[in-house]
Amino acid sequence: MKSIPRKHAEPGQIVAQKILNSDGVLLAEKGTEISEKLLRLLEQQNIETLVIEERERKKIFLVDDNMTNLTTGKAMLNEQYKVYPVPSADIMFNLLENIIPNMILLDIDMPDMNGYEAIKRLKSEPQWEEIPVIFLTSKTDEGSELEGLSLGAIDYVAKPFSAPLLLKRIENHLITERQKQQLKEFNTSLEEMVRRKTAQVFNLQNAVLSTVADLVEFRDDVTGGHISRTQKFLKLLLDKLVEEKIYSDEMSNWDMDYLLPSAQLHDVGKIAISDLILNKPGKLTDEEFNIMKTHVTIGVAAIKKIEQNAEEHAFLRHARLIAGTHHEKWDGSGYPSGLSGKDIPLEGRLMAIADVYDALISVRPYKKAFSTQEARQIIEKGKGTHFDPVLVDVFSKVADKFAAVARDL
Numbered sequence: 094m095k096s097i098p099r100k101h102a103e104p105g106q107i108v109a110q111k112i113l114n115s116d117g118v119l120l121a122e123k124g125t126e127i128s129e130k131l132l133r134l135l136e137q138q139n140i141e142t143l144v145i146e147e148r149e150r151k152k153i154f155l156v157d158d159n160m161t162n163l164t165t166g167k168a169m170l171n172e173q174y175k176v177y178p179v180p181s182a183d184i185m186f187n188l189l190e191n192i193i194p195n196m197i198l199l200d201i202d203m204p205d206m207n208g209y210e211a212i213k214r215l216k217s218e219p220q221w222e223e224i225p226v227i228f229l230t231s232k233t234d235e236g237s238e239l240e241g242l243s244l245g246a247i248d249y250v251a252k253p254f255s256a257p258l259l260l261k262r263i264e265n266h267l268i269t270e271r272q273k274q275q276l277k278e279f280n281t282s283l284e285e286m287v288r289r290k291t292a293q294v295f296n297l298q299n300a301v302l303s304t305v306a307d308l309v310e311f312r313d314d315v316t317g318g319h320i321s322r323t324q325k326f327l328k329l330l331l332d333k334l335v336e337e338k339i340y341s342d343e344m345s346n347w348d349m350d351y352l353l354p355s356a357q358l359h360d361v362g363k364i365a366i367s368d369l370i371l372n373k374p375g376k377l378t379d380e381e382f383n384i385m386k387t388h389v390t391i392g393v394a395a396i397k398k399i400e401q402n403a404e405e406h407a408f409l410r411h412a413r414l415i416a417g418t419h420h421e422k423w424d425g426s427g428y429p430s431g432l433s434g435k436d437i438p439l440e441g442r443l444m445a446i447a448d449v450y451d452a453l454i455s456v457r458p459y460k461k462a463f464s465t466q467e468a469r470q471i472i473e474k475g476k477g478t479h480f481d482p483v484l485v486d487v488f489s490k491v492a493d494k495f496a497a498v499a500r501d502l
């Protein structure tokens with residue numbers, strides 16, 4: 094609200110406090126829109142100041158090369174809108190650099206740039222494309238009207254037009270535009286809310302998951318840092334695959350946001366393996382190794398159980414495939430299913446390299462830590478037998494980066 098001298102008041106502004114004359118007679122209610130008639134009345138009654146709402150009138154560009162049309166158009170619209178009479182499209186574009194109107198009333202037949210050319214340019218610039226345009230024209234044939242509308246105008250009004258009808262149409266279009274804007278703002282805030290909630294769920298899921306993975310790792314105390322390092326190794330391989338467009342088809346339906354976190358569960362089944370086996374100092378007997386192998390099937394069973402109680406989810410699918418196939422070998426000699434070649438899901442083939450490399454560079458009760466160079470040679474030696482040969486080639490290209498991760502051990 095602001096108090097202004099009556100002389101500065103303009104039609105279209107809204108009275109923010111009721112106006113009484115010196116005898117206490119009501120001249121205008123709060124919320125009344127100021128009209129020329131009201132201004133005259135206030136003058137007669139010697140009302141010198143009034144309080145108005147600080148609401149800007151909607152701005153309309155009236156673009157026409159005919160001066161008479163500009164003058165009469167402005168007179169017609171001025172009471173409700175802030176009208177900018179613009180004599181050519183070029184001048185309109187100059188003005189648009191500083192003022193974005195709520196609507197443009199555009200003539201079609203103009204020298205230099207005509208209305209069709211002007212609307213094409215308006216619609217091609219992101220900062221102007223949303224401004225509603227109504228063609229005001231003497232071209233009344235169906236073809237011209239169709240062309241105007243197909244170029245993106247919201248309406249097409251033939252001259253000479255009836256003032257009340259034009260005003261009503263402008264008002265309706267402005268209401269529609271405002272509703273469109275409100276809907277857009279609503280959608281944006283809705284999208285933002287969904288994005289925030291999704292991130293929350295994602296973070297919560299990761300936190301729970303990391304805790305479960307930590308619990309497993311805590312029991313298996315000889316492999317500290319294994320889970321976080323294998324994720325880093327996996328990421329190095331994945332980034333290279335994406336960069337070189339290798340196995341793009343297999344990865345086309347992967348959700349990368351979920352793949353890496355899901356890898357944390359690859360050894361979740363170890364939670365059911367006895368400490369005596371898990372932390373045995375020395376090599377496992379055949380019987381013990383057979384028990385150790387069950388961590389795969391136990392892990393898969395645990396993830397399947399979650400899947401039964403949850404909707405189909407990329408995260409769980411990746412987790413199940415990684416946990417279930419990371420000990421399979423390319424030549425079919427792995428466990429638990431003895432799958433070979435590309436029958437082993439790509440997730441498992443990738444995890445096999447990350448998992449074995451990390452085991453090699455780590456101290457285990459039954460072995461010393463290999464150097465990164467030795468680990469690299471062992472992986473490369475397993476090309477086509479233990480590991481997917483294509484993935485081993487990819488590994489070789491990023492082996493230095495594997496070594497850098499290993500040095501942080």
Ligand SMILES: [Fe+2]
Nearest residue numbers: 359360419420
């Ligand atoms: Fe494992």
